[in-house]
Amino acid sequence: KQEVTQIPAALSVPEGENLVLNCSFTDSAIYNLQWFRQDPGKGLTSLLLIQSSQREQTSGRLNASLDKSSGRSTLYIAASQPGDSATYLCAAPYSGGGADGLTFGKGTHLIIQP
């Protein structure tokens, strides 16, 4: 059974800082890994999808890396802005590689101070 852990659970930093969110998963037989953003009381916004054959993906100020062998992924946010404040979720395939749903971490609650 896939298990996903995210560290830290919460993070508060001043605007402009670069920061790293960490995600680890137990079953490395995955096709891909996704990072999402969730605003309070809202649904999910997909940020980045990393295929198992890739080591990283970039979108704007976001960069996600994937190391399958160690079961880790990181989300790097450059030049953070108050609008980045949200909960960031890491998710890996539920059964570790099949065409199934996702197992989510509990998320990192991020606050960017103006």
Add this chain to the structure above:
Amino acid sequence: GAVVSQHPSWVICKSGTSVKIECRSLDFQATTMFWYRQFPKQSLMLMATSNEGSKATYEQGVEKDKFLINHASLTLSTLTVTSAHPEDSSFYICSASRVAGQGFGSPLHFGNGTRLTVT
């Protein structure tokens, strides 16, 4: 881009009543949709996998007779919470994949969720 619409966005119902939540893929066909539940300050937990034209697959611990799932078309899946109780109050979110199966590398698209409060 792909859009998944979920309705209603919030609902308040009395204990013992049933509530239906709809999940629609607006610009693509989804043979598979997923239903998740999120309790406060907890992660999303997969409840069931909804397959068009066949019975849903429920995760361990999820009562199939309580959470009825119907996936009658390639663009619509519904989740009905029957005889709702206060402990069913939660945030329910659906997702759909553009192609058949996450394993093909297609990202899952999520609805905006439904906040259910049972009084």
